[in-house]
Amino acid sequence: MKRMSRSGIGTxxxxxxxxxxxxxxxxxxxxxxxxxxxxxxxxxxxxxLEIFQGGGCAIERFDGYGIVKxxxxxxxxxxxxxxRTIVYHxxxxxxxxxxxxxxxxxxxxxxxxNVIDLFTREVRRAxxxxxxxxxxxxxxxxxxxxxERVVNSTDVPDGTxxxxxxxxxxxxxxxxxxxxxxxxxxxxVMIELAAISVGxxxxxxxxxxxxxxxxxxxxxxxxxxxxxxxxxxxxSGVGVMVMPMxxxxxxxxxxxxxxxxxxxxxxxxxxxxxxxxxxxxxxxxASTSTILDLRFGTSAIGSPEYGxxxxxxxxxxxxxRLPSFxxxxxxxxxxxxxQSGYEFTLSATLSALAGANIVFGxxxxxxxxxxxxxxxxxDAEMIRMIQIAIKGVEISDEKLAMDVIHEVGxxxxxxxxxxxxxxxxxxxxxxxxxxRSRNDxxxxxxxxxxxxxxxxxxxxxxxxHQPSPLPPGASEAMNEIIKEFEKEIAKQGGV
Amino acid sequence: MKRxxxxxxxxxxxxxxxxxxxxxCNEIHLATxxxxxxxxxxxxxxEALQLLDGGGCIVxxxxxxxxxxxxxxxxxxxxxxxTFYAYxxxxxxxxxxxxxxxxxxxxxxxxxxxxxxxxEHRDTTKADLVKAARIxxxxxxxxxxxxxxxxxxxxxxxxxxxxxxxxxxxTTKHHWLGPxxxxxxxxxxxxxxxxxxxxxKLRERPxxxxxxxxxxxxxxxxxxxxxVMKAAKNGLGVLIIGMAMSGGSSPIHLAGTxxxxxCEILxxxxxxxxxxxxxxxxxGTSTCPMDLRMATATVGSxxxxxxxxxxxxxxxxxxxPSFVAGG
Numbered sequence: 001m002k003r004m005s006r007s008g009i010g011t012x013x014x015x016x017x018x019x020x021x022x023x024x025x026x027x028x029x030x031x032x033x034x035x036x037x038x039x040x041x042x043x044x045x046x047x048x049l050e051i052f053q054g055g056g057c058a059i060e061r062f063d064g065y066g067i068v069k070x071x072x073x074x075x076x077x078x079x080x081x082x083x084r085t086i087v088y089h090x091x092x093x094x095x096x097x098x099x100x101x102x103x104x105x106x107x108x109x110x111x112x113x114n115v116i117d118l119f120t121r122e123v124r125r126a127x128x129x130x131x132x133x134x135x136x137x138x139x140x141x142x143x144x145x146x147x148e149r150v151v152n153s154t155d156v157p158d159g160t161x162x163x164x165x166x167x168x169x170x171x172x173x174x175x176x177x178x179x180x181x182x183x184x185x186x187x188x189v190m191i192e193l194a195a196i197s198v199g200x201x202x203x204x205x206x207x208x209x210x211x212x213x214x215x216x217x218x219x220x221x222x223x224x225x226x227x228x229x230x231x232x233x234x235x236s237g238v239g240v241m242v243m244p245m246x247x248x249x250x251x252x253x254x255x256x257x258x259x260x261x262x263x264x265x266x267x268x269x270x271x272x273x274x275x276x277x278x279x280x281x282x283x284x285x286a287s288t289s290t291i292l293d294l295r296f297g298t299s300a301i302g303s304p305e306y307g308x309x310x311x312x313x314x315x316x317x318x319x320x321r322l323p324s325f326x327x328x329x330x331x332x333x334x335x336x337x338x339q340s341g342y343e344f345t346l347s348a349t350l351s352a353l354a355g356a357n358i359v360f361g362x363x364x365x366x367x368x369x370x371x372x373x374x375x376x377x378x379d380a381e382m383i384r385m386i387q388i389a390i391k392g393v394e395i396s397d398e399k400l401a402m403d404v405i406h407e408v409g410x411x412x413x414x415x416x417x418x419x420x421x422x423x424x425x426x427x428x429x430x431x432x433x434x435x436r437s438r439n440d441x442x443x444x445x446x447x448x449x450x451x452x453x454x455x456x457x458x459x460x461x462x463x464x465h466q467p468s469p470l471p472p473g474a475s476e477a478m479n480e481i482i483k484e485f486e487k488e489i490a491k492q493g494g495v
Numbered sequence: 496m497k498r499x500x501x502x503x504x505x506x507x508x509x510x511x512x513x514x515x516x517x518x519x520c521n522e523i524h525l526a527t528x529x530x531x532x533x534x535x536x537x538x539x540x541x542e543a544l545q546l547l548d549g550g551g552c553i554v555x556x557x558x559x560x561x562x563x564x565x566x567x568x569x570x571x572x573x574x575x576x577x578t579f580y581a582y583x584x585x586x587x588x589x590x591x592x593x594x595x596x597x598x599x600x601x602x603x604x605x606x607x608x609x610x611x612x613x614x615e616h617r618d619t620t621k622a623d624l625v626k627a628a629r630i631x632x633x634x635x636x637x638x639x640x641x642x643x644x645x646x647x648x649x650x651x652x653x654x655x656x657x658x659x660x661x662x663x664x665x666t667t668k669h670h671w672l673g674p675x676x677x678x679x680x681x682x683x684x685x686x687x688x689x690x691x692x693x694x695x696k697l698r699e700r701p702x703x704x705x706x707x708x709x710x711x712x713x714x715x716x717x718x719x720x721x722x723v724m725k726a727a728k729n730g731l732g733v734l735i736i737g738m739a740m741s742g743g744s745s746p747i748h749l750a751g752t753x754x755x756x757x758c759e760i761l762x763x764x765x766x767x768x769x770x771x772x773x774x775x776x777x778x779g780t781s782t783c784p785m786d787l788r789m790a791t792a793t794v795g796s797x798x799x800x801x802x803x804x805x806x807x808x809x810x811x812x813x814x815x816p817s818f819v820a821g822g
Contacts (some may be wrong), residue, residue, distance in 0.1 A: 009518035015804065018511035023504035308510070353512065389797040393805045395519040399750035400526050410537035410560070410713040413744065415785065420747040424787050427742065428796050435786050435793045438616070 003397055014392035016102070017311055017353035025319045031261040032268060033072040040069035041220045041269045045227035048273055055276040068269070075268050078275035079320045082283040086239065086323045088146050088176035089207040091198055092468055095175045097145045099323035102355035104390060105145030106348070106383045108138060109330055109364035110178065110213070112151045112371040116336075118458060123370055126151035132168035134363075134371060137458055139173035140465040143380040143387075148360055149179035149213075151371050159183065159489045160482070166190045166210065167478055170197045174468040177210040178241060178325070183225065184232035187212065189485045191236055196474045196481070211239040211284060216266040218244055218251035218289075227273065234274050239282030241325055242270035247299050248309070250292030256305065260312055263289050271322075285317035286325040288360075288368075298367050302332035302339070307347030314356035326351050329361030329379060330368060336375040336451045340365060344379055345386075352386050374454035381432045388428045432457070511595070514804050520812035523750070527757040528565045535562035536713045536762040540720035543766055550769040561762070568761050571768040572813050575776045579732060579816035581639050581669035582700040584690065588667050590638045592777070592816040601631055602822075603641035603671065603706075604658075621646035624661040632666035640668040641706070655679040659686055663703070670703040671734050671818070677721035680705060684729050698730035704777070706734040709759035711744035715766070723763055724770045732775030734818050735763045740792055741802070743785035749798060753805055756782055764815075778810040779818040794820065 020028075040058075042065055043049055049066040053059045058069040088097040097105060115126040115134070131153050138144045153164040162182040169177050170193060177194075181187040195204035212233045214226050233240045244266040246252035252259040271283045290299055290306040300306065310326040317324035328351030333339035344362070351359040362379035363371050404419045414420050432450055434441050445453065515523075535553075538544055538561045548554040553562040578593040590598055608619040627643040646657040655675040662670055663686060674680035687703050688694045707722045709715050726733040737756035739745035745752040760778055767774050783792050783799040793799065803819035810817035 009522070010516040011519055012513060012516055015801070016513040018507060018513050021505040021507050024506055027501075027504070311510070350510070385797040389801055393515065393749045393753065393801055395515065395522050395750045399748040400522070400754060401746055401748060401751050402526060402529065402754075404746060405526075405530055405712075405751060405754060406534050408712060409534050412712070414712070414746055415743045415787075420742050420787070423747045424742070426747065427784055427787065428793075428798060429786075429788065430796075433795065435789045435791050435795065437789075437791055440789075 001402075003402070005397075011395065012392055014390050015353060016355060016390075017315075017350065019312060019315045019354060025316065028257070028260050028264060028316065029319065032264040033075060035220070035261060035265045036070040036075055036269060037072055038069070039220065040067045041216075041222060041265070042066075043068050043222045043227060045222070045224045045231075047231055048222065048227035051231070051273060051276050055272070057272075070269060070272055074272060078272040079268060079322070081275045081279050082271055082322055083280060084321050086282045086284065088211065089209060090146075090176050091174035091207075091209060097176060097358075099357040101318055101321070103357055104352045104355060104387070105358050106329075106352075106362060107144050107146050107148045107178070107358055107360045108134075108150050108362045108376060109360055109368060109371070110148035110150060111180070112364060112369060113154055114366070114370040115151055116365075116370060116372040116374075118373050118455060118462075125154045126371070127155040128153035128164050128168050131165055132172045133462055134373070134376070135169045135172040136465060136467060137373065137376060137461050139175060139467045140461045141376070141380045143383040144362070145175070146358060147173045147175040147177045149177065150363065157486060157489060159186070159492075160486055162186050163189050163193065163482060163485055166193055167482055170194065170209070170478070171470065171475060172467050178213055179210060180213040180215070181229050181233075184228045185488075186485075187229060187232050187236070187238070189481060191238065192481055193478050196477050197470050199471050205237060208238055211241050211282070213241050213243055213286070214270060216242065216244050216270055218246035218266060219262055220266060220269075222269070222273070226270075230270060230273050231277050234277035234281045237278070237281070239284065240270070240274050241284035241286045242267045242274075243286035243288055243325070245299070246289040247292040248290065248305065249294055250299075252289070256309060256312070259289060259309060260316065263287060263309075263313065264316060268320075283322065284325050285313070285320065285322040287313040288327040289313070290327070298332070300332055301327065301330035301361075301364075301368055302343035302347075304346055306330060307350035310347065310356070310359075311350040311354035314351055314354035317357075318355060323357045325358045325360060326356045327361050328352065328356065328359035330364050331375075332365075332367050334366050334370075336365065336372050336378065336454070340375060341378065341382070345382060348379075348382070349386055349389070352390055373458035374451040377454035377457050378432055378450060381430065385428060385433075512804055514808040515812075517812065520809055523753050523757060523809060524812070526754045527761060528563075528568060530713075530754060530758050531563040531568060531762060532565065533562070534713065535560045536715055536758060537561075538715045538720065538762075538766075539717040540715070543715070543720035543724065546724075546769045547766060550765065552765070563762060563765060567765055571761070571765040572815075574768050574772045575764060575815060576773060577814035577816070579775055579777055581704070581732075582702050583669050584667035584702050588669065590669060594811065598638035599822075600637055600639045600641045600671070601627075601643050603643050604673070605644045606647070608644060618647040619644035620648040621657050621661050622648075624658060625665050628662045628665035632668060638668070639671065640666045641671040642673065653679065656682045656686075659683045659703075663687070663690060671706045672703055673706045673708075674722055676718045677725060680722050680725045684725070684731070694729070701731045701775075704732035704734050704775070706736060706779070708736045708738045708781075709763060711737070711739035711759065712755050713758055715759070715763060719763070720766060723767050727767050727770035727774040730774075732777060733767060734777040734779050735760050736779035736781050736818070737806075739782045741782065741784040741798065742787050743792075745782070747784075749802055749805065752782060752802065753809065756780060756806070757809065776815065777818045778806065778813065778815045780806040781820045782806075783820070
């Protein structure tokens with residue numbers, strides 16, 4: 001039968017989250033503008049106050065801080081100046097990650113302080129070695145599109161942690177890196193390290209290998225260090241990611257709508273400071289806000305609200321046409337168990353369906369304190385499943401395959417049809433998740449639990465995977481820079 | 496500060512999934528009508544064939560194949576109610592199923608059981624089903640009850656009746672239950688009538704709906720037709736659960752699978768509405784892909800969720816209540 005092509009019909013290009021109407025996003029935007037204009041933000045840095053003032057904001061100065069009230073036109077101008085799309089460059093162009101509306105990628109949670117030891121399974125402080133090794137596993141995983149500073153190197157001198165983190169990460173992955181900086185000086189040193197790893201300063205400015213995370217303190221406060229780092233990053237042309245962690249019911253309104261408004265105010269004022277320092281600086285709209293569980297006094301990142309807030313933030317960032325980096329997949333469980341799987345799936349799926357450019361949260365347990373290798377591997381498997389799901393069900397002549405349906409009729413079987421064989425690879429495939437029959441499962445795995453199998457996979461990856469190599473001599477030069485920087489910090493008495 | 500009321504602004508009342516557009520649902524609908532008209536459906540039951548013949552279908556009695564003109568299918572869609580009242584034994588157990596209202600129920604039916612006391616993996620028994628029904632009765636967020644397990648310790652010919660007894664006496668929630676064949680369906684109806692007082696009272700507040708499955712691809716077996724007609728005659732609702740396996744008994748692409756399943760459900764709907772216009776009908780799915788590497792039905796795959804989401808959307812397009820796999 002002839003089936004001619006149809007003139008344009010409305011189709012969906014995948015599954016997506018229906019969250020807010022345009023009117024509702026407008027309401028959040030207007031509420032934010034009022035907060036910034038009437039209540040303003042607290043800024044604890046002199047240079048930042050001057051930049052805000054020079055840009056046209058009203059300043060009231062107090063002892064050690066100032067209140068900045070930002071007129072709405074400045075907020076809107078600055079949000080407009082920040083680039084629409086960002087390429088998060090890796091060391092090789094293969095690892096470049098492009099953000100555009102609704103392109104969804106995943107990465108791990110960041111800034112954990114503990115790790116579950118791969119061999120002893122004890123929970124202990126994370127070291128620089130852990131930071132490097134976990135990064136190497138993430139480098140291996142296709143499901144992880146950019147590298148987060150997963151754990152902090154807690155075994156190095158204060159004031160040098162961020163520099164050591166970057167050193168460990170650069171030596172173990174070619175992917176773009178997201179991490180914080182201890183100070184403007186540390187940021188300068190980090191730029192030197194990254195420049196060496198990519199083949200020189202000139203090359204670094206073409207391919208800035210990392211983005212700096214900065215965190216305002218909720219509610220509406222920019223501490224000295226946050227301001228300094230934003231200003232230094234802007235001056236050096238390194239992109240910033242503004243990530244508040246508001247706790248609904250604790251440091252922000254107990255209602256999610258109110259939390260979104262203050263969260264939005266915090267991100268936008270960070271973007272204003274960055275844009276007033278350097279127009280056009282790449283800015284990433286980020287979030288790890290959640291609720292404060294008022295019964296336990298903990299930040300509940302495994303809660304459904306975590307997914308709801310972060311999916312909403314993804315929608316808000318699309319409203320401002322800015323790249324987004326939002327939470328999704330984090331867990332409050334203490335071990336890589338069933339709770340951690342349920343929690344991962346709900347919030348990661350919500351954020352992904354909302355079209356967040358980067359959903360971060362894999363691998364983490366215990367309110368964000370502890371990272372676990374098995375969890376990273378198991379979450380990577382679920383990330384693949386989520387990526388299949390958001391592609392949705394394609395309705396087209398090719399996929400409807402009407403001729404095959406008529407041919408097979410009521411009696412035939414599709415399993416033996418050539419059409420099934422040809423399209424077999426379009427199905428989801430599992431590695432760690434088990435789809436065998438009970439008998440086959442017992443035979444192949446001896447009933448070994450999924451976390452156990454995941455730990456084994458992690459050990460294999462660490463034994464066999466090598467990241468793309470640094471330029472010759474880079475590693476030694478980086479060590480030299482760090483040695484100098486440690487001396488410099490020691491002279492200042494540790495900070 | 497005064498903040499006056501805002502004139503009509505558009506709001507979303509919750510999070511939702513953007514699945515298929517109306518145009519895409521229409522594509523699936525047209526493809527379904529095409530298959531029903533040209534390839535048709537295999538129907539085994541003599542009375543059903545007669546009813547379908549009288550209702551305007553083209554019946555090939557030699558091959559038991561029924562072909563459906565478009566209008567027959569669309570009439571049936573129009574006459575089926577869009578709201579399903581899932582009555583419980585007590586009014587406080589009643590649940591309304593319509594449009595976007597979301598409720599949850601347990602899986603059914605498990606044939607193996609992990610014994611909570613010994614940890615042993617074994618066949619289910621009637622005693623297990625009694626316990627399962629009681630547990631589900633206690634769970635606030637399981638709004639209706641699907642017969643959870645099978646009474647393996649009873650003779651196969653009467654297992655469905657034992658299942659019904661174990662369930663009906665241990666939960667007051669609305670039941671979804673497969674009676675397996677016409678004989679047991681009659682007995683289950685008698686049991687229900689005994690509980691509520693009479694067959695007439697059962698018609699007013701049917702506390703149980705029959706569940707039954709077509710066979711993919713495109714077959715309505717004898718017992719399936721029997722149950723669908725019995726439900727309609729006795730005023731019970733019927734839940735038709737599509738059980739295709741994408742890549743096995745239906746096309747490998749989900750679009751084609753949705754069409755096959757839609758053909759099976761809608762042809763059953765025609766039979767149901769021809770038996771008694773306005774009968775309560777629920778569009779169900781437990782369709783999943785067949786993992787072609789493992790040769791297993793992968794109910795845990797992302798595709799199962801995607802099919803279920805698409806079916807919920809499709810049922811909404813037809814204004815029919817839906818009952819889909821998830822979890």
